[in-house]
Amino acid sequence: MLLGQDGVTNGAIYALLALALVLVFAVTRVIFIPQGEFVAYGALTLAMIEAGRLPGTVWLLLAAGVLVVALDGLDALRRGGVGRLMKVVGWNIVYPLALVALMRFVPTDTWPLAAKVALTMAVVVPLGPMIYRVAYQPVAEASVLILLIVSVAVHVAMVGLALLFFGAEGSRTSAFSDASFTVGPMMVSGQSLWVIGTSLALIVALALFFGRTIYGKALRATAINRAGARLMGISPALAGRLTFMLAALIGALSGVLIAPIATIYYDTGFLIGLKGFVAAIIGGLASYPIAALGAILVGVLEAFSSFWASAYKEVIVFTLIIPVLVWRSLTSHHVEEDE
Amino acid sequence: MSTPASSRVATSPGSAGAGLLRVLPWLLLGLLLLVPATLSPFYVTLLNYIGLYAMVALGLVLLTGVGGLTSFGQGAFVGLGAYTTAVLSTSETLPGWMAWAGGSPWLALVIGLVLTAVIAVVLGSLTLKLSGHYLPLGTIAWGISLYFLFGTMEVLGGHTGLTGIPPISLFGWELNEGGEIFYLIWAFLLVAILTTSNLLDSREGRAIRALKGGRVMAESMGVDTSRSRMIIFVIAALHAAASGWLYAHMQRFVNPTPFGLHIGIEFLFMAVVGGAGHVWGAVIGAAVITILKQWLQDLLPALFGASGNFEVIVFGVMMVIILQRAPNGLWPILTHWWPDANAKRKVDAGAAPLPRREMPKAGEVLLSAIDVTRKFGGLVANNKMNLSVAAGEILALIGPNGAGKSTMFNQVSGVDTPTSGEVLFRGQDVAGKTSREVARMGMSRTFQHVRLLADMSVLENVAIGTHMRGSKSVLPAAWRLDRAEEARLLAEAARQIERVGLAEHMFDAAGSLALGQQRILEIARALCSDPCLLLLDEPAAGLRYREKQILGDLLKKLRGEGMAILLVEHDMDFVMGLVDRVVVMEFGEKIAEGLPEEVQKNPAVLEAYLGGVA
Numbered sequence: 043m044l045l046g047q048d049g050v051t052n053g054a055i056y057a058l059l060a061l062a063l064v065l066v067f068a069v070t071r072v073i074f075i076p077q078g079e080f081v082a083y084g085a086l087t088l089a090m091i092e093a094g095r096l097p098g099t100v101w102l103l104l105a106a107g108v109l110v111v112a113l114d115g116l117d118a119l120r121r122g123g124v125g126r127l128m129k130v131v132g133w134n135i136v137y138p139l140a141l142v143a144l145m146r147f148v149p150t151d152t153w154p155l156a157a158k159v160a161l162t163m164a165v166v167v168p169l170g171p172m173i174y175r176v177a178y179q180p181v182a183e184a185s186v187l188i189l190l191i192v193s194v195a196v197h198v199a200m201v202g203l204a205l206l207f208f209g210a211e212g213s214r215t216s217a218f219s220d221a222s223f224t225v226g227p228m229m230v231s232g233q234s235l236w237v238i239g240t241s242l243a244l245i246v247a248l249a250l251f252f253g254r255t256i257y258g259k260a261l262r263a264t265a266i267n268r269a270g271a272r273l274m275g276i277s278p279a280l281a282g283r284l285t286f287m288l289a290a291l292i293g294a295l296s297g298v299l300i301a302p303i304a305t306i307y308y309d310t311g312f313l314i315g316l317k318g319f320v321a322a323i324i325g326g327l328a329s330y331p332i333a334a335l336g337a338i339l340v341g342v343l344e345a346f347s348s349f350w351a352s353a354y355k356e357v358i359v360f361t362l363i364i365p366v367l368v369w370r371s372l373t374s375h376h377v378e379e380d381e
Numbered sequence: 382m383s384t385p386a387s388s389r390v391a392t393s394p395g396s397a398g399a400g401l402l403r404v405l406p407w408l409l410l411g412l413l414l415l416v417p418a419t420l421s422p423f424y425v426t427l428l429n430y431i432g433l434y435a436m437v438a439l440g441l442v443l444l445t446g447v448g449g450l451t452s453f454g455q456g457a458f459v460g461l462g463a464y465t466t467a468v469l470s471t472s473e474t475l476p477g478w479m480a481w482a483g484g485s486p487w488l489a490l491v492i493g494l495v496l497t498a499v500i501a502v503v504l505g506s507l508t509l510k511l512s513g514h515y516l517p518l519g520t521i522a523w524g525i526s527l528y529f530l531f532g533t534m535e536v537l538g539g540h541t542g543l544t545g546i547p548p549i550s551l552f553g554w555e556l557n558e559g560g561e562i563f564y565l566i567w568a569f570l571l572v573a574i575l576t577t578s579n580l581l582d583s584r585e586g587r588a589i590r591a592l593k594g595g596r597v598m599a600e601s602m603g604v605d606t607s608r609s610r611m612i613i614f615v616i617a618a619l620h621a622a623a624s625g626w627l628y629a630h631m632q633r634f635v636n637p638t639p640f641g642l643h644i645g646i647e648f649l650f651m652a653v654v655g656g657a658g659h660v661w662g663a664v665i666g667a668a669v670i671t672i673l674k675q676w677l678q679d680l681l682p683a684l685f686g687a688s689g690n691f692e693v694i695v696f697g698v699m700m701v702i703i704l705q706r707a708p709n710g711l712w713p714i715l716t717h718w719w720p721d722a723n724a725k726r727k728v729d730a731g732a733a734p735l736p737r738r739e740m741p742k743a744g745e746v747l748l749s750a751i752d753v754t755r756k757f758g759g760l761v762a763n764n765k766m767n768l769s770v771a772a773g774e775i776l777a778l779i780g781p782n783g784a785g786k787s788t789m790f791n792q793v794s795g796v797d798t799p800t801s802g803e804v805l806f807r808g809q810d811v812a813g814k815t816s817r818e819v820a821r822m823g824m825s826r827t828f829q830h831v832r833l834l835a836d837m838s839v840l841e842n843v844a845i846g847t848h849m850r851g852s853k854s855v856l857p858a859a860w861r862l863d864r865a866e867e868a869r870l871l872a873e874a875a876r877q878i879e880r881v882g883l884a885e886h887m888f889d890a891a892g893s894l895a896l897g898q899q900r901i902l903e904i905a906r907a908l909c910s911d912p913c914l915l916l917l918d919e920p921a922a923g924l925r926y927r928e929k930q931i932l933g934d935l936l937k938k939l940r941g942e943g944m945a946i947l948l949v950e951h952d953m954d955f956v957m958g959l960v961d962r963v964v965v966m967e968f969g970e971k972i973a974e975g976l977p978e979e980v981q982k983n984p985a986v987l988e989a990y991l992g993g994v995a
Contacts, residue, residue: 073514073517073518176701177701180705181704181705181708184704184708185449186514187445187449187450187451187514187517188704188708190451190514190517191451191649191653191700191704192700192701192704194453194646194649194700195650195696195697195698195700195701195704196697196701197697198643198646198693198694198696198697198700199693199694199696199697199698199701200697201693202689202690202691202692202693202694202697203694205687205689205690205691206685206687206689206691206694209687210689313525316521316522316525319518319521320522323515323518327514353529353533354529354530354533356525356526356529357526357529357530357533360522360523360525360526361522361526363518363519363522364507367507367508367511367515367519368507370511370515371506371507371508371510371511
C-alpha cells in the first residue's frame with residue numbers, strides 16, 4: 043500500500059509532465075526533451091531561495107531576455123513604435139532586473155513558503171517562452187527531426203547551466219505540510235496529498251483553459267490544423283510561446299511539488315521528464331487521458347520495481363515502452379511521409 | 382537539413398577540377414601514415430579518438446542526414462561492441478558452451494557485430510514502422526536502459542568496469558601503443574567511408590536517399606522503404622559497435638561512463654556539425670567536437686571556478702545556432718569553393734538492356750473496376766463506379782472538381798481500399814495490396830503533386846523507377862560488385878529520359894526543372910518500372926502548349942506499343958484529341974462513358990460542366 047501511494051504520488055507528477063509534452067508536441071511539433079529541466083530548475087530555484095542565496099536562474103532569465111530583445115526589438119520598434127519596444131524591453135529586461143533587485147535586497151528567505159513558491163514561478167516560468175523565441179521560433183517550420191535535435195541541444199545546455207547555477211549537490215526543500223493521516227490501514231502523508239491535489243487542480247484548470255478561454259481554443263485549433271489556425275489569424279509564434287509558458291509552468295510546479303519528497307540534483311530533471319515521455323508515448327503523443335493513465339502506471343511500476351529490484355528500476359521503467367511500441371507498430375499500416 | 386544533399390558525396394568526381402580532387406585524398410592518406418612517427422602521443426591519441434568517433438558519426442550521417450531518421454542510442458551500441466569483446470577476452474571462466482568464443486579479439490568482433498545487428502533489428506522492428514520520431518525516443522530509452530545494465534551487472538564489472546583487455550594482434554603484430562592501433566582505427570574508418578559512399582551511389586543507395594521526403598513515391602516504385610530504414614539503422618549500429626571494439630582494445634579497459642546517453646547525444650552533434658548529409662562531414666564533425674571538448678574541458682572549469690562538464694553548455698548553444706543558421710553543417714561550407722563533384726557521369730549506353738515483362742495482347746482488358754463504392758463516414762465519394770482499361774488503349778477519367786476522380790484513382794492504384802466492390806488488375810484483386818505489390822504487378826503511376834527528390838539529378842530520380850528490375854543489395858553495392866547491373870539500370874533510365882525528351886537535362890538537379898518537365902520526369906520514372914498499365918494523375922496540368930503536344934505524342938507512341946493508359950485530367954482539349962474513351966464523373970458517380978466526341982455532346986456532361994445545355 044505504501045508503494046502504491048508512492049507510485050500514485052510520482053505518477054501524478056509524471057501525468058502533469060506527460061500532459062505538457064503532449065500539448066507541446068500537438069501545438070508546435072516539438073518533442074520537448076527539456077521539460078524535465080524545468081522540474082529541476084523549479085525545485086532548485088526554490089531551494090536556493092530557501093537557503094537565502096540568489097539563484098542563477100534569474101541571471102539566465104536576464105540573459106535570455108536580452109537575447110529576445112536583440113531578436114525582437116527592432117521589429118517591435120518598426121511595427122509598433124516606441125510603445126511596443128518598451129513593452130518588449132519591459133518584459134524581457136526590466137522584469138528580470140526587478141527580480142534580481144528583489145532577491146538581492148529583500149530577505150526573501152524569511153517569506154512564507156507560498157510566497158517563495160510564487161517567486162520561484164516568477165523566475166522560472168518566463169524562461170519557457172523566451173527559450174521558444176530564441177531556440178525554436180527561427181526553425182519552427184523545420185521537420186520534427188530537426189526540432190527534436192534542437193530540443194536535445196537545449197536540454198544539454200540547460201543541464202550544463204544547472205550544474206553551473208546549483209552545483210553538483212542535491213537539494214530538498216521543506217514540505218508544504220508535515221501532516222499525516224491514517225486512512226484505514228494506510229498512512230497518507232500531507233505532501234502526497236498536496237502533490238495529488240495540486241496535479242488534479244492543475245489538470246482541471248487546464249481543461250477549463252482549453253475548453254473555455256479564447257487562448258485555449260486558439261491553441262487547440264493550432265494543434266488540429268496549423269495552417270488553418272494561421273489563416274484564422276492565430277499567430278504560430280504566439281501559440282508556441284503560450285504553449286512553452288504552460289509547459290514551463292507545469293514543469294516548475296512539478297519541481298516545487300516533489301522537491302520536499304525527493305532529493306533533486308541538477309540533472310535529475312531529465313530522468314523525471316523521460317518518465318513523463320514514457321507516459322506520453324503510451325498515449326501516442328496525442329491522447330491526454332491515456333497519457334495521464336500511463337503516467338500513473340509508470341509511477342506505480344517504478345515504485346514496485348524500486349522495492350523488488352531497485353538496481354534495475356530504470357531499466358524496467360524504460361523497457362515499459364517496448365510493449366507499447368509493439369502495439370502501436372502492429373496497429374499502424376500506412377506508409378506516411380514524415381513531416 | 383531540409384535538403385538531403387548527399388548527391389555530392391555519392392557521385393564520382395567529374396572532369397572539371399578533378400585533378401585536385403583526385404590527388405587530395407592520396408595526399409591526405411600519405412599525411413595520415415606519417416602521423417604516429419611525427420606527432421606527439423597526445424595528438425596521436427586525439428586523432429585516435431577522432432577516428433573512433435567519426436566512425437560512429439558516419440553511421441549517423443547515413444541514418445540522420447541521408448535517411449531522415451535519428452538515434453540517440455549510438456553510445457549504447459558502442460558499449461555493446463566494447464563490452465562484448467571485453468567479456469570474451471578477459472573472462473577466464475567462460476561457461477563451457479561459450480568457451481570457443483574466448484581469447485580472440487577478432488572472433489569477439491564478429492560476435493559483437495552479430496549481437497548488435499540482432500538487437501538493432503529487434504529495436505528497429507519495434508519503432509521503424511511508426512513515424513520518424515518514435516525511433517529517437519525508443520533509442521533514448523534503450524540508451525538509458527543499457528547504460529544502467531552495464532553499471533549493475535556483476536559479470537560486466539559494475540561501475541568499476543573490466544580491466545586487462547588484451548591488445549589486438551594483426552598477423553602476429555601486437556597493437557600495444559596508440560601509434561600502432563592508430564593505423565587500424567583509421568583503416569577501419571576509411572573502409573567505412575568508402576563502403577558508405579559506394580552504397581549511396583547504387584540501387585539500394587537511391588532507395589535510402591528517397592527515405593527523406595520521398596517514401597510514398599519510393600513505395601509506388603516498388604521500394605520497401607521499411608526495409609531501407611532498417612538497413613541504415615543496422616548499418617549505423619554496426620559502425621558504432623566496431624568503433625566500440627576498437628575502443629576497448631585501445632583503452633584496454635571498459636566502464637559504463639563512455640557509453641551513456643550523453644555520449645550518444647554528442648555523436649549526433651558531431652554528425653550535425655560536420656554536415657549530416659556528407660560522409661566526410663562525419664570526420665569534420667568528430668574532429669571539431671573532440672578538439673573543442675578537449676579545449677573547453679580545460680578552459681571552462683578554470684573560468685567558472687568549479688569542476689564539471691560545462692562544455693555541454695557551449696555544445697548545446699552551438700548546435701542551436703548551427704541548426705538555425707547552417708542546417709547542412711560545416712562540410713558544404715568547406716567544400717563550397719570546390720569544383721562541382723556532381724558533374725556528368727558516364728552512362729554506358731552499350732549496357733545490355735534489362736529483361737522486359739511480357740506485354741499483354743492488344744485489346745486484353747487489364748484493369749476493371751466493378752461497382753466500386755468508397756464512403757468516408759456519411760460522404761459517398763465513389764458510388765458504384767465501373768470502368769475498364771484494355772491494353773493499347775487510353776482511357777480518360779474526367780469530371781468537375783470534387784467529382785471523386787482522385788478518390789477513384791486511389792481505389793484503382795491500391796492506395797485506398799474500396800468500401801465495397803472490387804478492382805481487378807490482370808485478374809488479381811488490387812484491394813488490400815500495398816502500393817509496392819501493385820507496382821510489381823505492372824501498374825505504375827505518377828502523382829498529381831509531383832513527388833521527386835529535388836537535390837538528386839534527373840537521371841538518379843528516374844533510376845529509382847528501375848528499382849524492381851535490379852536485385853543487387855547492400856553488400857555488393859558497398860564493395861562495388863554491382864557495377865554491371867548498375868550500368869544496365871542507369872542505361873535504362875537514360876533511355877527513358879531520352880524517350881520523353883529530357884535528355885538535355887539528364888544531369889541537372891530535378892528540383893531545377895520547370896513543373897511541366899517534372900511531370901514528364903515522373904512519366905519517365907514510371908516507364909522505368911516496365912509497366913503494362915500507366916496511371917497518370919493530371920499529367921498535363923501546368924504544361925505549356927508545346928509540352929502538351931510532346932506529351933500527347935509520347936502517350937500515343939506508348940499506346941501503339943501496347944501500353945494501357947488511364948489518365949485523370951481536367952484539360953478537355955488535351956483529352957479530346959488523344960484518348961480512345963472517356964469516363965465522366967460527377968458527385969461520385971459515372972454520368973457518361975464513350976468516345977470523346979459522343980461524350981462532348983452528351984447533355985448530362987454539358988450540364989455538369991456548364992450548368993445546363995446552352
